[in-house]
Structures are given as C-alpha cells and as structure tokens.
Amino acid sequence: MPRDKKRRTDTKPKKRVVSGRRLSRRASSSSTIDSPEPEPPYRPSRSRSVSHFANPEDYPVQKRCWVSAEPQPNAEQSSLEAVKEHLKTYRGYFTNYQDPRDRSFQQDPRNSPTVQLEYPNTTALEKFIVLAPRDGDHYNPIMDLEQTLYCIVRSAYPSKESTLDPSRRAVSLSISTKHPPTSPPVSTTSNDDFSDDLPSKPRILRRIQRAVHLKDGPAFMAALDEANKVLCKLKYPPVDPDIMDDRPCPPNRLLEGVSRWEDKELPKDVLMRILEENYQRSVGPWMGSLKKYEAFSQNVYGELMPSLVYKIIRQTGLNADSLFLDLGSGVGNIVAQASLQTGCRSYGIELAHAPAEVAARMVPNLRARAHMWGIKCGEIEVEEGDMLKSSRVNELMSQADVVLIDNKAFPPRVNEELRPKFLDLKEGAYVISLVPFAQTLSARVTQRNVDDISTIFEVHEFQYHSGDVSWGNGGGTYYVHRVDRKGYAEMRTHLERSSSSRSSSGRSSRRRS
Known part of the structure; x- marks a missing residue:
C-alpha cells in the first residue's frame, strides 16, 4: 500500500487540522498506520504551532541610559586613521573656486585636507580627512561627518526638530562624483537660525549641505568652523568673569540633552548613528579578509542587519538586567547593538579567526x-572558539535571557549538537534562530515526541524583509523559541494519565474476553 494513501475504512476519514494548518499527507498517513488507536488530541492554551505576536514596535525597551563619567577610553579607531590606512583608495572631492591652483583639498600622503567635529561629551572630538572614496561602496568620511553633525543637532535640540524643514530632514546625504559646477557658488546666507541661543548665526546645517553639494571647499570649512563654535558654546558655556565665589561652572548642555534619555530608550537615530560610526571604522577596513570563506559552509560570513536586530531586541524584552548570548557572533556587531541599545551584558563566540579578530x-x-556621545553601554565579552566545546558557553547558558543563533548556513549536525544545551536555559528564556530547533512546528505533542528536547519550547515564526540580512535582497523567516517548562509539564502529565487510562481499559477488555 502506498504511504500517501489512507487505509480504507467504513466511513470516509476526516482530514485532521491542527491550529489552522492542514497536516501533510505523510504526517496523516503515519498517524493512521502507526497508531491504530489515535491518541486523544491535547492542546492547552500554550501552543507550539506557528503564530504571530503584535508589531515589535509595540514593545518598547526601557534602557538605563546615563551620561558616562569615566575617563575617555584610548582604544578608539578614528575616521582619520581609517582613511589613512587606505589613503590610496581616496581622491580629492572639494575645490577652491577662487584659486584653481589651490591643491590643499587634494589627496596628499603628507598633508591631506583635515577637519574636526565636536561631539557631545566634554573634550570629545574627532578628526576627519575630507576626501571621497574612489569606490562608492567604501567608507565616505564626508557623508559620515554630515550625518553625525545632523544627529548631534537633533539630540541637542529635540524640541526644535520641527523647525528643521522636512526636505532637509529627509535629504539624501549621498555625495555626487560628477564634475563640479563651472560657475562659483552663490552666497547662501539666510536669516533663519541654527538655534535660539545664537540668533545672529545663519543656518549652518544648510550652508554645510550646500557647500558639499557644490564641492566648495572654503565654504565647507567656514560653515563647519561655525558649527563647531556653536557646539563649543553649548559644551563650555562662558563663565561670568565677575563671579568670585565657588559656584560650579555651567553644565555641558549637549550632555544635558543626553541625560534627558535617562531611564528611557536610547533614541533610535542616535543608536543607529553610533553603530554605523563604529562599524565603518572597526569593521569596514577589513571587509576584504572577511569575504574569504568556504561557500555554503558554517564559516560563511553573513550578518543580521541592525534593523532586524532592533526588532528582535524589542520582541524579547531585553533590558539592562539581561544576559544576551550570540552563538556564532561574527564581527560582534549584534552583541555591540544589544549592549548599546539596552545596557545589557552580552557575550559572543565566533569560530572563524578573521571575524573573531575584528x-x-x-x-x-x-x-x-559611545563615550564620545556621553553614553555608557553594557558589558561586552567576545571569544574566539567553538560554541559546542566552549566551557564559557556552558557556564553562561543557564544565566542567559536571550540566545541568538544565526544558523542559516549551519549543517544539521551542528544544530543537533546545540539542542541539548538548551536544557540548561531558565524558564522564559528565548532562543532566536533562522532555522527552527523544533522538529515539527505544527505537530502536537504525543507519546512519540514527548521526550524530544524541543518540546520545552513555545515556537513562533516571523518574517524578515529585504535589507534585514546581508546575504540577499529577499525576505525570509526567523523563529522565536521561548522556554515554557510549565506548559510542557502539563502536556506530559496529561499524556501519562491518558496512557495509563488506555492501558487499564485494554486490560479490562482482555479479561472480559
């Protein structure tokens, strides 16, 4: 008899449906052949089948966001250093229209054009080499500087964000590589203000934007110098020289803006800007070495993008008291985002040497x-090693609140060897993966699978979209597993009682016959 055919009975069998999904022919056939006496269906309110939460945006994360009072750390890869390491791949962008012979804006190993930008924290500033990359996909310091300056202004003047017209807030910051205009730039002085504190200053952001668009070097330098003067007046307010008492100096108003986020979620635009700044300086210069991998192996380097990680962090309720594990953490961008976004403690382990080194x-x-912005992120620990053999993974698994496993390219053997580790997870812990660890999402728990490790999980399926992962333009699926031993215990108790009842009934029938 073919496996996909049901046994003939006196009445036409009804197709069994579980949680709104029709079982496959193979599943239905197996049930009919292997179990002449079907087990009574049992499904409590806790369901292992595929379902959907509400929009992740409905789950805000409360972060203990505070101003960092620690000394400025020294291990910081600046924009200037990132460009200097690959200077030959950059070229001049700006021009001096008043002096065509001026070469100061051109690429020069000894004297490249350099500017600096004031950051919110006291004494924090960064130098930029204002050149353009020859390859449009490489790090662009001019675009980076623009975006950071706009973000600083928005954080300093949140109530004034509405005064930034929508066209400027949504303006594309991409830098054209076409030839500069043949005519000199037109004066851009306007009567609108950068802030109410300095009403005599022209709108500096618009001047910077226009100078970049026209590739006008002197105008760009002058506008950025004015912007830094404004930021310095906010960071270091002038002290009245007539004051002779011991009253403290006026506070840094940029840091006051940061302190408004205390006990609130870190603003998404600031979060994404810090992550992008760090990625461009710490990861970007080594992308060449990261692309050297064996195709279709577990060593394939791929990333979940910040947009998807942001949703996952909200869904799981990660917070400053949580422990986050990333098994197969790559360059560490996800553990970095988790600790920055929520203040949590995070740990990542990576087998491949190149991404682990980065x-x-x-x-x-x-x-x-983060310190430059006045933010203190949570503790981060990264390790190079095998997640299946690491004693540190075994130690932390029982403490973890969220475990992320980007197992899209993992061979089945690795996923199988990971499953026993989940038995150490505490009640309510989450496992996020791109391939589910439950053998059959829509199957009910029966005597045949009650001892499977995955039955401790409540599993939910979600869609990710184009741009959420680095390895393709299409969408896909990720899975949220939540440890629910209480529900599992209820299922097991019910099954044991049902089994005992059927056994007693069978013995009674045999005695009567």
Missing part, C-alpha cells in the same frame, strides 16, 4: 565611541 578590536572601539 570583533576583539571592535568592542573597545564601541565603548570609546
């Missing part, structure tokens, strides 16, 4: 960069 450099750089 992660080791990235962690202190992130801490230093």
Whole structure:
C-alpha cells in the first residue's frame, strides 16, 4: 500500500487540522498506520504551532541610559586613521573656486585636507580627512561627518526638530562624483537660525549641505568652523568673569540633552548613528579578509542587519538586567547593538579567526565611541572558539535571557549538537534562530515526541524583509523559541494519565474476553 494513501475504512476519514494548518499527507498517513488507536488530541492554551505576536514596535525597551563619567577610553579607531590606512583608495572631492591652483583639498600622503567635529561629551572630538572614496561602496568620511553633525543637532535640540524643514530632514546625504559646477557658488546666507541661543548665526546645517553639494571647499570649512563654535558654546558655556565665589561652572548642555534619555530608550537615530560610526571604522577596513570563506559552509560570513536586530531586541524584552548570548557572533556587531541599545551584558563566540579578530578590536572601539556621545553601554565579552566545546558557553547558558543563533548556513549536525544545551536555559528564556530547533512546528505533542528536547519550547515564526540580512535582497523567516517548562509539564502529565487510562481499559477488555 502506498504511504500517501489512507487505509480504507467504513466511513470516509476526516482530514485532521491542527491550529489552522492542514497536516501533510505523510504526517496523516503515519498517524493512521502507526497508531491504530489515535491518541486523544491535547492542546492547552500554550501552543507550539506557528503564530504571530503584535508589531515589535509595540514593545518598547526601557534602557538605563546615563551620561558616562569615566575617563575617555584610548582604544578608539578614528575616521582619520581609517582613511589613512587606505589613503590610496581616496581622491580629492572639494575645490577652491577662487584659486584653481589651490591643491590643499587634494589627496596628499603628507598633508591631506583635515577637519574636526565636536561631539557631545566634554573634550570629545574627532578628526576627519575630507576626501571621497574612489569606490562608492567604501567608507565616505564626508557623508559620515554630515550625518553625525545632523544627529548631534537633533539630540541637542529635540524640541526644535520641527523647525528643521522636512526636505532637509529627509535629504539624501549621498555625495555626487560628477564634475563640479563651472560657475562659483552663490552666497547662501539666510536669516533663519541654527538655534535660539545664537540668533545672529545663519543656518549652518544648510550652508554645510550646500557647500558639499557644490564641492566648495572654503565654504565647507567656514560653515563647519561655525558649527563647531556653536557646539563649543553649548559644551563650555562662558563663565561670568565677575563671579568670585565657588559656584560650579555651567553644565555641558549637549550632555544635558543626553541625560534627558535617562531611564528611557536610547533614541533610535542616535543608536543607529553610533553603530554605523563604529562599524565603518572597526569593521569596514577589513571587509576584504572577511569575504574569504568556504561557500555554503558554517564559516560563511553573513550578518543580521541592525534593523532586524532592533526588532528582535524589542520582541524579547531585553533590558539592562539581561544576559544576551550570540552563538556564532561574527564581527560582534549584534552583541555591540544589544549592549548599546539596552545596557545589557552580552557575550559572543565566533569560530572563524578573521571575524573573531575584528570583533576583539571592535568592542573597545564601541565603548570609546559611545563615550564620545556621553553614553555608557553594557558589558561586552567576545571569544574566539567553538560554541559546542566552549566551557564559557556552558557556564553562561543557564544565566542567559536571550540566545541568538544565526544558523542559516549551519549543517544539521551542528544544530543537533546545540539542542541539548538548551536544557540548561531558565524558564522564559528565548532562543532566536533562522532555522527552527523544533522538529515539527505544527505537530502536537504525543507519546512519540514527548521526550524530544524541543518540546520545552513555545515556537513562533516571523518574517524578515529585504535589507534585514546581508546575504540577499529577499525576505525570509526567523523563529522565536521561548522556554515554557510549565506548559510542557502539563502536556506530559496529561499524556501519562491518558496512557495509563488506555492501558487499564485494554486490560479490562482482555479479561472480559
């Protein structure tokens, strides 16, 4: 008899449906052939089948966001250093229209054009070499500087964000590589203000934007100098010389803006800007070595993008008291985001040497960069090693609140060997993966699978979209497993009682016959 055919009975069998999903022919056939006396269906309110939460945006994460009072860390990879290491791949971008012979804006190993930008924290500033990359996909320091300056202004003047017209807030910051205009730039002086504190200053952000668009070097330098003067007046307010008492100096108003986020979620635009700054400096210069991998193996280097990680962190309720594990952490970008976004303690382990080496450099750089913004992120630990053999993984698994496993390219053997480790997870802990660890998402728990490790999980399926992962333009699926031993215990008790009842009934029938 073919496996996909049901046994003939006196009445036409009804197709069994579980949680709104029709079972496959193979599953239905196996049930009919292997179990002449089907087990009574049992499904409590806790369901292992595929379902959906509400929008992740409905789950805000409360972060203990505070101003960092620690000394400035030294292990910081600056924009200037990132460009200097690959200077030959950059070229001049700006021009001096008043003096065509001026070469000061061109690439020069000894004297490249350099500017600096004031960051919110006291004494924090960064130098930029204002050149353009020859390859449009490489790090662009001019675009980076623009985006950071706009973000600093928004954080300093949150109530004034509405005064930034929508066209400027949504303006594309990409830098054209076409030839500069043949005519000199037009004066851009306007009567609108950068802030209410300095009403005589023209709108500096618009001047910077226009100078970049026209590739006008002197205008860009002058506008950025004005922007730094404004930021310095906010960071170091002038002291009245007539004051002779011991009253403290006026506070840094940029840091006051950061302190408004205390006990609140770190603003998403600031979070993404810090992550992007750190990625461009700590990971970008080594992308060539990261692409050297064996195709279709567990060593394939791929990333979950910050947009998807942001949703996952919200879904799981990660917070400053949580422990986050990333098994197969690559360059450490996800553990960095988790600790920065929520203040949690995070740990990542990576088998491949190249990304693990980058992660080791990235962690202190992130801490230093967050400090420049006045933010203190949670503790981060990264390790190079095998997640299946690491004693540190075994030690932390029982403490973990969220475990992330990007197992899209893992061979089945690795996923199988990971499953026993989940028995150490505490009640309510989450496992996030791109391939589910439950053998059959829509199957009910029966006597045949009650002892399977995956039955301790409540499993939910979610869609990710284009741009959420680095290895393709399409969407896909990720799975949220939540440890629910209480529900599992209820299922097991019910099954044991049902089995005992059927056994007693069978013995009674045999005695009567």
